[in-house]
Amino acid sequence: MFNRAINAGVMSAVMAFGLALSGPAQAEFTRSDATALDIAAEKTLSQFRADTKGADAVLADAKGVLVCPKIRKGGFGVGVEGGKCVLTSGSDEHLYYGLAALKAGFIVGIASHSMILALNTDTALAKFTKGEREWELGVDASVAVAKISAGGDLDTTNLKKNIVSFIFGSKGLIADATFEGARFKKLDVKQ
Secondary structure (H helix, E strand, O other): OHHHHHHHHHHHHHHHHHHHHHHHHHHOEHHHHHHHHHHHHHHHHHHHHHOOOOOHHHHOOOOEEEEEEEEEEEEEEEEEEEEEEEEOOOOOOOOEEEEEEEEEEEEEEEEEEEEEEEEOOOHHHHHOOOOOOOEEOOOOEEEEOEEEOOOEEOOHHOOOOOOEEEEEEEEEHHHHHHEEEEEEEEEEEOO
């Protein structure tokens, strides 16, 4: 009986945390939100270029670049991850996306990080921007994770894959050994 109460309490806390993270993603996305996200994305790209040797060449070769300035994740046993992203190149105008992921496995703590997706082929870019439904990592595409050394050098092994993810700027404390599926949903900008 005592274990059930603890499990119910833990699940309630995880659900509350998940709702707190997903709440902003479900809220109306306005022109001022888009402007703030554009500014944050430019700062994130500048930081990535300054800290990572070879970043300019990778970004210049990409057919599209999706920038997620701040992704928050956390949980206890089960976790969630969320943030907002902007496609800064690969389209005539910036396109905005909400990112949400549910994590199952072992996760304890709260953290945040930045992520850049380099969409390296026309096919990958077209599938991502099609907008018929939500786009899901692991279902719609496989993503290669690029490794960045402590000195800022890129491991060039995965850089020519269709989609390459760069994760950097981690803050917080989290133990995370999970299986996840991240979903990107296009956001309509309200005037």
